[in-house]
Amino acid sequence: MSCLSMTGFGRGTAAAGGYRAEAELSSVNRKQFDCAVSLPAGLAALEEGCRRVVREGLTRGHAQLTVRVAAEGDAAAAVDAAAVRARMAQLRALAAAAGVPAQISLADLARMPDLLSDATAFPDPDAVRPAVEAAVRAAAASHRAMREREGAALRADLLARIGRMRALRDRVAARAPLVPAAYRDALRRRVEELGAPLGPDDPSLAREIALVADRCDVSEELTRLSAHFDHAEALFASDEPAGRKLDFLAQEMHREANTTGSKAGDADIAAAVIELKALVETFREQVQNVE
Numbered sequence: 001m002s003c004l005s006m007t008g009f010g011r012g013t014a015a016a017g018g019y020r021a022e023a024e025l026s027s028v029n030r031k032q033f034d035c036a037v038s039l040p041a042g043l044a045a046l047e048e049g050c051r052r053v054v055r056e057g058l059t060r061g062h063a064q065l066t067v068r069v070a071a072e073g074d075a076a077a078a079v080d081a082a083a084v085r086a087r088m089a090q091l092r093a094l095a096a097a098a099g100v101p102a103q104i105s106l107a108d109l110a111r112m113p114d115l116l117s118d119a120t121a122f123p124d125p126d127a128v129r130p131a132v133e134a135a136v137r138a139a140a141a142s143h144r145a146m147r148e149r150e151g152a153a154l155r156a157d158l159l160a161r162i163g164r165m166r167a168l169r170d171r172v173a174a175r176a177p178l179v180p181a182a183y184r185d186a187l188r189r190r191v192e193e194l195g196a197p198l199g200p201d202d203p204s205l206a207r208e209i210a211l212v213a214d215r216c217d218v219s220e221e222l223t224r225l226s227a228h229f230d231h232a233e234a235l236f237a238s239d240e241p242a243g244r245k246l247d248f249l250a251q252e253m254h255r256e257a258n259t260t261g262s263k264a265g266d267a268d269i270a271a272a273v274i275e276l277k278a279l280v281e282t283f284r285e286q287v288q289n290v291e
Helices: 046-055 081-098 106-110 113-119 125-193 202-214 218-235 242-264 267-287
Strands: 007-015 019-028 033-039 060-070
Touching: 007 125, 033 046, 033 081, 046 060, 046 125, 060 125, 125 218, 125 242, 125 267, 218 242, 242 267
Parallel strands: 033 060
Antiparallel strands: 007 019, 019 060
């Protein structure tokens, strides 16, 4: 399975129909999917198609797509020269009125956003569409490749954490059957210190030990923990996005670990559970990066 990170960046360029487009796509963590698209003025009609391309490869997370378009060849020559001459005349008149020299260069004009907007207007979005869509698809492919690389590292890290959690769970499972016997011995010592020794088959002692054994039985919690670990590992072997399910499983792991610690009544088990809960928390934090 290709585990995907929700964070990534990709860039793509394409040329078609006399236009060159450049697209940049980035994404960060978010529970739901949303995509902000920034296009040059006059190309709003292409926004939905761009968003659809991004949506094909991203099921959740906040995506930001920025597209820039420039005309090439004959298309670039179709700039409104009259608008440029009119602006030059306005600037010269302003300079004359102010009594200052009018030294205006093409670079000065290029730095005027409103003039550039007029000079690079796209009267027909359909003519620009092939270049824009190809650039967006290239950016999306680059973006996915980065997310796959980061996802592989996330997958290895999360599986290693599951392995450490399993080891702690097994440590608790090995200690849990010894708790009633330890409690019996401690209880017998306390009673003997009070001068009222108990026989090995004393019914009151047997009842107390039975109650303690039932109260501190964590076998169900340990079984569910194992099932959660198995489920998480199975999700990493699946082709479906696993982030949401892994987040839910992390919550359930924490619940079972918490119940185990509260029921066991044993210092060694409590120490293992504290370590287990800390690992579950770091697991859940890391899962937030998985799509």
